Amino acid sequence: MQDLLAALKAVAEPTRLRLLALCARGELTVSELTGILGQSQPRVSRHLKVLLEAGLLDRFREQNWVYYRVPLKGSGASRARQLLSLLPSGDPVMSLDWLRLDQVLADRLENLPVARSGDDEPGAHGVAGVDARILSALGGEPLGDLLDIGTGSGRMLRLLADRTDTAVGIDISRDMLLLARSNLRSAGMDHLTVRQGNMYQLKFANAAFHTVTVDQVLFQAEQPECVLAEAARVLKPGGRLLLVEYLTGQGGADSTDAPPQCPITESALAQWLERAGFIQEASERIAASPWPLVLTVSRRRHAADVAAA
Numbered sequence: 001m002q003d004l005l006a007a008l009k010a011v012a013e014p015t016r017l018r019l020l021a022l023c024a025r026g027e028l029t030v031s032e033l034t035g036i037l038g039q040s041q042p043r044v045s046r047h048l049k050v051l052l053e054a055g056l057l058d059r060f061r062e063q064n065w066v067y068y069r070v071p072l073k074g075s076g077a078s079r080a081r082q083l084l085s086l087l088p089s090g091d092p093v094m095s096l097d098w099l100r101l102d103q104v105l106a107d108r109l110e111n112l113p114v115a116r117s118g119d120d121e122p123g124a125h126g127v128a129g130v131d132a133r134i135l136s137a138l139g140g141e142p143l144g145d146l147l148d149i150g151t152g153s154g155r156m157l158r159l160l161a162d163r164t165d166t167a168v169g170i171d172i173s174r175d176m177l178l179l180a181r182s183n184l185r186s187a188g189m190d191h192l193t194v195r196q197g198n199m200y201q202l203k204f205a206n207a208a209f210h211t212v213t214v215d216q217v218l219f220q221a222e223q224p225e226c227v228l229a230e231a232a233r234v235l236k237p238g239g240r241l242l243l244v245e246y247l248t249g250q251g252g253a254d255s256t257d258a259p260p261q262c263p264i265t266e267s268a269l270a271q272w273l274e275r276a277g278f279i280q281e282a283s284e285r286i287a288a289s290p291w292p293l294v295l296t297v298s299r300r301r302h303a304a305d306v307a308a309a
Contacts (some may be wrong), residue, residue: 003036003055004055006118007079010054015039015088016047018097020070024084025101026185027067027193036100054079056080062196063174072166072193073145112175115204127288130244130295130306131159137282138163138242139295144210147234149227154180157234160213170197199227207236219246219264219291224273232276237302241278246291266294277301 011017015037022028022036034041048068051057055076057068071077087094112119143164148156151169153176159294161167171177171194179193200223214233218224231241249263262268267287273280278298286293 002073004079005057006054007076008048010056011083013047014093015043016051017083018094019044019047020051020056020080021084021087021094022097022101023051023068024070025190026181027069028104029061029065029067030100032104033068036097036104056083060127060195062177062283069193072168082177085203094208105182105185108178112179127286127293130286130293133284133286133295134159134242134244137284137295138211138240141240141298142210143167143249144239145208146211146213147202147209147231148213148215149202149231150182150214151194152176152215154183154194156213156215157184157192157194158187158189161187161192162212164191167192169194170199171197171201172198200230202230202234204234206233207239208234210236210239211242212239213244214240215244216246218243218269219248222262224262225275228272228276228278231260232278232300235300237300240281240301241268241273241296241298241300242300243273243294243295243296246288247285247294248291269294273298 009064011020019033019035022033030045033048037044037196048059052059052068055074057078059068059069060068061067070080109244116227121210138160144159145218146157146160146164146167148154148167148169151157151171154169157180159166169180169192171180174196177194177196184192184194184302195203197223199217212235214231218227218230219273221227228241235241245264247264249265249268266283270280274295279301280296280298281293283296286295
């Protein structure tokens, strides 16, 4: 009851209720919220602190910026969404907030070099039918809580959004994260989020996710096997890894020299996956340029299986 009362008190003020509604649409900074609401930064910060203390918001830092959003999971997330479901549709104040939010996101995109260059889908494969093959390879099994390592523009998150409970994308590039946030907001996918993170040292607990995706990341990695080991660590026993990767060590019609990182072959991938504690369930090689692609689905062994091995 005390938690519920704290939540009710926190939103029993118009500005805080507006802030909660805005932060349910994605991650926003204090300066962005200040611009949307037309209020001073100290005032907005005080209201955000109240919502944080009530468990209705999450706060995280990304380099010099601090972002706020409604939690994806837990009792605070449930209470926040129950309270927001009571908001009347068509409220003139909130309607104006949504318009200003759209402008904030448009400004983010306009200021990104990657967006201005037209490269808004760096994770796309340029191969017809790959998305359909990904969905087919995953089958009808629920994806649960999903982590996308090296999310880029958030393409994989958007592809799998309606099959996940929650999904988090991590990337080292802040520009790509800003682009991904804009893409997810434009698609209305409020149950997805992105974070800045190092794929070699993921800031998630052991066995935190049901599904992990790695899409065209390993061929750029200096230590691809370490990426797979981290993916295994954060996967629940029995959880699945979807891997879509260039085979830089296999050659190809249009390939020249492989990048300076570790050349990737199907046999090397199989060894890395096995050492990380995975059992491959499906693998398909796909013609692509400049190298062939391989699409694999692997399952993390249960502890008893690892001990037996």
